[in-house]
Amino acid sequence: MSVLVYIDHTDGEIKKSSLEAASYGAQLASQLGVAAHGLVLGTLNADLPALGKQGLQKVHQVKNDSLNQFDPGQQAAMVAEAVTNLGATVVVVSNNVTGKALGPRLSARLKAGLVAGAVALPDTSNGFVVKKAVFSGKAFAQIAVSSPIKIIALTPNAFSVTNGDGSAEVADINLTVPAAKIKVTGTNKIKGQIPLSEAELVVSGGRGLKGPENWGMIEELADLLGAATACSRPVADSHWRPHHEHVGQTGGAVAPNLYFAVGISGAIQHLAGVNRSKVIVVINKDPEAPFFKAADYGIVGDAFEVMPKIIDSVKKL
Numbered sequence: 001m002s003v004l005v006y007i008d009h010t011d012g013e014i015k016k017s018s019l020e021a022a023s024y025g026a027q028l029a030s031q032l033g034v035a036a037h038g039l040v041l042g043t044l045n046a047d048l049p050a051l052g053k054q055g056l057q058k059v060h061q062v063k064n065d066s067l068n069q070f071d072p073g074q075q076a077a078m079v080a081e082a083v084t085n086l087g088a089t090v091v092v093v094s095n096n097v098t099g100k101a102l103g104p105r106l107s108a109r110l111k112a113g114l115v116a117g118a119v120a121l122p123d124t125s126n127g128f129v130v131k132k133a134v135f136s137g138k139a140f141a142q143i144a145v146s147s148p149i150k151i152i153a154l155t156p157n158a159f160s161v162t163n164g165d166g167s168a169e170v171a172d173i174n175l176t177v178p179a180a181k182i183k184v185t186g187t188n189k190i191k192g193q194i195p196l197s198e199a200e201l202v203v204s205g206g207r208g209l210k211g212p213e214n215w216g217m218i219e220e221l222a223d224l225l226g227a228a229t230a231c232s233r234p235v236a237d238s239h240w241r242p243h244h245e246h247v248g249q250t251g252g253a254v255a256p257n258l259y260f261a262v263g264i265s266g267a268i269q270h271l272a273g274v275n276r277s278k279v280i281v282v283i284n285k286d287p288e289a290p291f292f293k294a295a296d297y298g299i300v301g302d303a304f305e306v307m308p309k310i311i312d313s314v315k316k317l
């Protein structure tokens with residue numbers, strides 16, 4: 001019996017969400033009294049023994065440069081084979097873009113119950129009950145999983161990365177590599193942008209900014225803070241900003257330590273994607289804007305006057 005954590009990566013760099021999944025998997029394994037293992041598909045630049053810091057005891061690696069990191073079908077077949085070979089009873093993936101495609105495929109292959117969007121360690125005192133957010137983060141559900149193999153897709157930023165002093169053993173694992181069904185003809189990297197789902201600080205703008213030409217102050221504050229930029233849906237729909245920046249019910253979900261909302265009204269559909277932020281700062285000229293009800297700090301004022309002052313203050317820090 002073991003907990004197996006799927007270690008997701010982009011071009012050989014381990015994603016922060018995978019470090020969270022590794023930390024979660026290791027703590028779950030210790031709770032269950034079983035071993036915590038990781039699985040890496042591909043050759044990585046990363047220091048794999050360092051995954052011991054998150055508590056993994058052993059990392060199984062398929063060293064193969066021809067794997068297709070964009071093909072969830074290929075990944076699912078390989079992870080399922082590893083689960084069977086290693087006798088894992090719990091599989092942990094991050095509920096990021098990769099995990100959302102991988103989890104259901106694994107669930108079907110292994111006939112395993114899947115909890116997508118877990119936010120806490122399972123309660124194993126009486127069965128195996130996992131807490132997840134539902135209704136766009138408005139409520140929590142407790143999901144009891146009774147299948148012999150269980151799959152947990154952990155919400156990014158819901159669990160802290162642990163940093164111990166362990167070192168994981170790294171071992172090659174031989175898995176059948178199915179032919180990829182997806183052919184990647186090219187990739188286009190978004191320059192300098194921190195992936196929103198992993199961002200710890202986010203500066204976001206809404207229709208109150210009037211037009212794309214005014215995004216300089218959002219970008220400047222984001223640069224100074226080392227934050228990612230985001231926007232409301234109408235902003236992306238109007239092509240003021242790219243669609244991948246749109247957060248909310250129909251966009252991405254973020255859970256940063258700080259969410260800075262500038263000229264955004266705070267409609268329920270927007271809040272659905274940002275209400276797991278630890279601290280929310282709202283700048284809006286309308287004191288009745290609904291966002292103020294969700295804010296930890298609110299500034300009633302014109303963004304065009306307030307933002308330059310904030311930027312100047314941050315520059316002086």
Ligand code: FAD
Nearest residue numbers: 206207208232233248249250263264265269270285286303
């Ligand atoms: P507005 O509602 O126009 O608000 C602009 C705000 O800026 C106002 O509060 C105004 O007081 C303030 N303002 C204006 N000028 C200034 C200034 N100079 N300084 C400071 N403040 C100023 N929306 C999302 O964001 N994400 C989603 O995922 C999403 N999904 C949706 C799904 C469905 C099914 C539906 C029906 C809607 C969805 N929406 C979503 C749209 C949502 O309902 C709102 O219409 C949208 O969030 C409003 O965007 P906004 O706050 O930028 O614009």
